[in-house]
Amino acid sequence: DTEVTQTPKHLVMGMTNKKSLKCEQHMGHRAMYWYKQKAKKPPELMFVYSYEKLSINESVPSRFSPECPNSSLLNLHLHALQPEDSALYLCASSQADGISDTQYFGPGTRLTVL
Amino acid sequence: KQEVTQIPAALSVPEGENLVLNCSFTDSAIYNLQWFRQDPGKGLTSLLLIQSSQREQTSGRLNASLDKSSGRSTLYIAASQPGDSATYLCAVRLQGGSEKLVFGKGTKLTVNP
Numbered sequence: 001d002t003e004v005t006q007t008p009k010h011l012v013m014g015m016t017n018k019k020s021l022k023c024e025q026h027m028g029h030r031a032m033y034w035y036k037q038k039a040k041k042p043p044e045l046m047f048v049y050s051y052e053k054l055s056i057n058e059s060v061p062s063r064f065s066p067e068c069p070n071s072s073l074l075n076l077h078l079h080a081l082q083p084e085d086s087a088l089y090l091c092a093s094s095q096a097d098g099i100s101d102t103q104y105f106g107p108g109t110r111l112t113v114l
Numbered sequence: 115k116q117e118v119t120q121i122p123a124a125l126s127v128p129e130g131e132n133l134v135l136n137c138s139f140t141d142s143a144i145y146n147l148q149w150f151r152q153d154p155g156k157g158l159t160s161l162l163l164i165q166s167s168q169r170e171q172t173s174g175r176l177n178a179s180l181d182k183s184s185g186r187s188t189l190y191i192a193a194s195q196p197g198d199s200a201t202y203l204c205a206v207r208l209q210g211g212s213e214k215l216v217f218g219k220g221t222k223l224t225v226n227p
Contacts, residue, residue: 004157031213042203042217043158056214090157094213101146101165101207103215105158 003027004106006091012112015081021109023074023091031055031096032074033103034066037088049074050096081113116141118206120218127194128226135189135221137204142182145207148215149178149189151200158203161189166209194225 004025013019023032031050035043048056049068063085065077074091091106117140127133137147146165150158162171162178164187170179177190187204201222205215 006157033213042205042219044217045214048213050213056212058214088155092158096213102148102160102163103158104160105150107157108155110155 004091004093004104006089006106006109008109009107010110010112012114013078013081014114015083017081018077018079020078021076021089021091021111023076023093023106024072025093025104026072027093027095027104028071029093029095029104030071031094032068033092033094034074034076035090035092035105037090037108039087043090047076078111081111083113086111086113116144116206116208116216118204118216118218120202120204120221122221123219124222124224126224126226129194129196131194131225132190132192133194133223135191135202135204135223137187137189137218139185139187139206139216141208142185143209144182145209147178147180147187148205148207149176149187150203150205152203152220153200161202191223194223196225196227199223199225 007022034046037043046060047066067075088108090108092103094103148163149161164180175192201220203220205217
């Protein structure tokens with residue numbers, strides 16, 4: 001099983017809303033990632049969790065708050081977003097064992113901020 | 115700062131043709147290089163990963179090569195099919211233990227039946 005699942009597939013929210021994106025993998029991977037992708041652009045790294053600890057934060061605004069409750073789950077909490085935050089949010093995971101470094105991506109959540 | 119460039123930005127070929135996609139990077143101190151495909155509005159699918167010590171990797175009709183010293187990688191697709199139509203992205207992972215990938219902007223491939 002090389003599947004990363006993300007929910008919801010689509011999300012529309014107002015600028016005053018609070019919502020969360022969810023990512024799950026059952027491959028035993030110990031690194032999980034959040035990326036943001038705008039139309040016709042490559043993915044941009046936001047956060048990396050390694051062994052359930054935040055290891056990389058690419059200077060992401062505090063209105064985005066990641067959480068890793070356990071090694072299989074990754075959440076992204078959203079609050080007071082701006083319309084320019086509308087994008088495809090991708091989750092990925094990898095083994096992080098120094099042997100197999102392939103990152104496996106989920107299908108993404110299409111976020112629209114009104 | 116590592117920069118990754120992909121040429122061409124778009125490519126249209128007839129079905130059955132063999133083709134090459136190019137990727138170049140400015141800093142040769144990479145840990146590995148990964149090729150992905152992305153269908154419109156979808157996530158990324160990993161195609162091939164080449165470690166910095168390797169020269170090439172093959173999977174089916176795909177062959178990826180890596181010349182770290184010159185900062186180049188190519189993705190060769192043999193006997194292209196309409197189902198190969200997608201955007202192809204290359205990404206390098208930096209040395210030093212960071213899991214961060216630096217992506218190119220991609221090549222949009224269209225294979226015409």
